[in-house]
Amino acid sequence: MDYPERWEIDDDPSLDEAALLEMLRAMLEIRGLEDEIQRAFTKDLVRGSTHLCTGQEAAVVGACSVLRTTDSMVCTYRGHGAVLAKGASLAATFAEIVGRETGLCGGKGGSMHLTDAGVGAYGSFAIVGAHLPIANGLALAARQQGSDAVSLCFFGDGSTNIGAFHESLNLAAVWSLPVIFFCENNLYGEYTAWRATARVDRLADRAGSYGMPGVRIDGNDVIAVRRATGQAVERARAGEGPTLIEAVTYRHRGHSRTDPAKYRPDGELERWLKVDPIRRLENLLATRGVSPERLQEITAAARDAVRDAVEEALSAAPPRLEALYEDVYA
Amino acid sequence: MAKLTYRHAVARGIAQEMRRDDSVVFLGEDVAAAGGVFKTTGGLLEEFGGRRVRDTPISEQAILGAAMGAAMTGLRPIAEIMFADFFAVCWDIVANEIAKMRYMTGGQITLPLVIRAANGGGLRFGAQHSQAIENWAMAIPGLKVVAPSTPRDVVGLLAASIRDPDPVIFLEAKSLYAVSEDVEDGEIVDTLGTARAVRDGGDATIVALGPMVPKACAAADELAEEGIRCEVLDLRSLVPLDTRSVLESVARTGRLFTVEENPRLCGWGAEVSSIVSEEIFGDLTGPIVRITTPHIPLPSAHALEELALPSAARIAETVRKALAS
Numbered sequence: 141m142d143y144p145e146r147w148e149i150d151d152d153p154s155l156d157e158a159a160l161l162e163m164l165r166a167m168l169e170i171r172g173l174e175d176e177i178q179r180a181f182t183k184d185l186v187r188g189s190t191h192l193c194t195g196q197e198a199a200v201v202g203a204c205s206v207l208r209t210t211d212s213m214v215c216t217y218r219g220h221g222a223v224l225a226k227g228a229s230l231a232a233t234f235a236e237i238v239g240r241e242t243g244l245c246g247g248k249g250g251s252m253h254l255t256d257a258g259v260g261a262y263g264s265f266a267i268v269g270a271h272l273p274i275a276n277g278l279a280l281a282a283r284q285q286g287s288d289a290v291s292l293c294f295f296g297d298g299s300t301n302i303g304a305f306h307e308s309l310n311l312a313a314v315w316s317l318p319v320i321f322f323c324e325n326n327l328y329g330e331y332t333a334w335r336a337t338a339r340v341d342r343l344a345d346r347a348g349s350y351g352m353p354g355v356r357i358d359g360n361d362v363i364a365v366r367r368a369t370g371q372a373v374e375r376a377r378a379g380e381g382p383t384l385i386e387a388v389t390y391r392h393r394g395h396s397r398t399d400p401a402k403y404r405p406d407g408e409l410e411r412w413l414k415v416d417p418i419r420r421l422e423n424l425l426a427t428r429g430v431s432p433e434r435l436q437e438i439t440a441a442a443r444d445a446v447r448d449a450v451e452e453a454l455s456a457a458p459p460r461l462e463a464l465y466e467d468v469y470a
Numbered sequence: 471m472a473k474l475t476y477r478h479a480v481a482r483g484i485a486q487e488m489r490r491d492d493s494v495v496f497l498g499e500d501v502a503a504a505g506g507v508f509k510t511t512g513g514l515l516e517e518f519g520g521r522r523v524r525d526t527p528i529s530e531q532a533i534l535g536a537a538m539g540a541a542m543t544g545l546r547p548i549a550e551i552m553f554a555d556f557f558a559v560c561w562d563i564v565a566n567e568i569a570k571m572r573y574m575t576g577g578q579i580t581l582p583l584v585i586r587a588a589n590g591g592g593l594r595f596g597a598q599h600s601q602a603i604e605n606w607a608m609a610i611p612g613l614k615v616v617a618p619s620t621p622r623d624v625v626g627l628l629a630a631s632i633r634d635p636d637p638v639i640f641l642e643a644k645s646l647y648a649v650s651e652d653v654e655d656g657e658i659v660d661t662l663g664t665a666r667a668v669r670d671g672g673d674a675t676i677v678a679l680g681p682m683v684p685k686a687c688a689a690a691d692e693l694a695e696e697g698i699r700c701e702v703l704d705l706r707s708l709v710p711l712d713t714r715s716v717l718e719s720v721a722r723t724g725r726l727f728t729v730e731e732n733p734r735l736c737g738w739g740a741e742v743s744s745i746v747s748e749e750i751f752g753d754l755t756g757p758i759v760r761i762t763t764p765h766i767p768l769p770s771a772h773a774l775e776e777l778a779l780p781s782a783a784r785i786a787e788t789v790r791k792a793l794a795s
Contacts (some may be wrong), residue, residue, distance in 0.1 A: 187786055212543065221588070244576075245574060245575050245576035246576035247576075262539075262542055267562055267566050270566065271535060272561060274567065276536045277536040277537060277547075278540070278542060280536055281542070281543040281544055281545045284495060285544060304532070307529035308534075308535065309530045314527060315524075388744040431668070467576065468575040469612075469614075470613055
């Protein structure tokens with residue numbers, strides 16, 4: 141029911157090879173950085189927790205690929221990939237997670253709070269569902285200022301059962317706000333399977349309650365994600381209001397760094413690893429005639445970029461102690 | 471100069487700022503077409519139109535989220551939470567999101583927004599529509615907390631709050647909406663963090679906020695007839711707190727009484743009392759006394775609510791007894 145119907149992903153002739161390779165690069169970099177973050181935490185380079193999006197790269201990369209810098213994006217604590225996909229630098233992202241002065245927020249945010257306003261990444265939020273109402277506000281401001289900018293809001297399947305989800309979709313519909321509500325359904329809300337917490341077949345069906353379109357797509361198919369988000373963005377820019385997208389995907393790792401995900405049925409992970417979004421995009425590129433050598437080059441370049449970013453971040457200083465009282469006003 | 475009610479001062483303050491700054495927008499439940507359930511925002515929709523003055527569904531999280539998101543990218547929203555009690559259904563947006571955004575993003579994002587609410591008791595609304603929540607707001611780093619006690623202050627402090635670059639919780643005293651005074655014409659802009667002495671006296675300092683200010687004044691007037699002269703300080707905002715004015719006054723009088731509408735535990739008076747004890751203990755000539763609502767949900771019945779809220783008589787009696795002992 142949630143598993144992709146076909147392994148191959150459909151090509152989109154309107155996308156040139158450069159666009160596809162760009163999405164591959166972004167997905168590889170996110171995958172690589174998440175691996176480094178996991179390593180950094182297990183080596184106790186940083187404390188706290190971390191929530192990796194490994195396996196969900198197609199969702200954030202495909203959706204952000206149709207945005208402009210002036211469009212806004214908000215996401216969840218599982219948001220490293222989304223912030224990178226919106227254009228944040230690898231080094232500043234990693235530096236934030238390991239608590240360095242050069243981090244996106246000077247080290248005051250951490251793994252769950254990545255913000256890069258300069259690229260339109262207006263925050264990753266660590267309270268489930270809290271940012272859906274905020275996405276509306278970003279859209280309202282754009283409208284009010286006469287801009288055609290849109291607001292993209294990533295959230296998980298778990299958020300669809302919290303009150304703020306319902307308040308937000310309703311208000312966005314009532315005010316015809318240019319918001320794309322993008323649900324990354326990775327099958328688990330924390331440690332619990334999503335189908336144990338809802339009685340609808342498709343979370344996208346909930347859109348009907350608010351009078352907006354809802355679509356369910358294969359979230360491990362970057363082309364499908366890009367197409368669906370593109371249509372929603374077009375609607376939003378044209379003043380036709382919000383859309384709910386449910387992109388079905390899979391979290392390769394547990395909820396957080398301390399979760400070994402033992403609640404997953406035997407064989408489930410292995411089954412989903414077969415539909416890894418990166419492998420599927422590489423396969424599509426191969427069918428387009430891109431050589432294995434070229435793909436290897438791109439993989440190597442991504443690996444190098446991640447390695448350099450990690451080195452740069454780890455060599456940066458921790459925040460100055462005076463920063464404790466900076467940006468304090470009340 | 472003309473008579474202005476506390477109620478109409480709200481619309482006047484909002485209108486004053488909306489005229490000078492196109493980025494100011496106003497949203498809330500029943501605020502536009504109906505002019506507010508307390509009739510505080512009448513005329514704004516007619517003057518500024520439906521794009522800038524917006525009715526919302528009954529969705530407090532959505533209201534505050536919309537205000538916050540809009541403030542992130544250049545608007546200066548004013549959001550209304552109809553009764554301050556309803557902050558409890560959207561406290562996540564207030565405490566976890568709005569209050570922390572500037573700090574957590576390393577200063578990338580500031581939130582110039584005002585959240586207005588009708589606060590406190592005195593109208594027999596019962597326990598879910600009568601709470602004075604200033605101490606909730608004061609407990610969260612990252613929120614300014616303002617509470618005017620007069621129509622003129624509503625206009626001036628509201629203007630200052632709207633022009634402030636950071637989030638302000640603006641608590642209107644619902645028991646004062648009908649109060650009026652002469653207020654000058656023209657623009658009024660006040661300054662946050664400035665207490666005002668509203669009665670002079672050298673025997674004791676009574677510090678009060680919002681609707682407790684007129685009660686403290688009535689008590690001071692009663693005591694003055696007996697020869698006990700009290701200085702009454704209207705704090706006007708809890709954050710920023712004008713500690714200098716409080717300390718100067720208490721250093722002069724030697725005695726401090728706080729009059730708080732919020733329930734007793736962790737009320738703002740405890741904080742003021744702690745500051746005074748730490749800073750000028752040697753100047754005190756007797757114990758600090760807090761006059762508060764007891765630590766109970768507010769009852770609805772007239773006789774019980776009257777008993778619970780600090781009254782002029784209770785304030786006067788408390789001061790009289792303390793100074794006599």
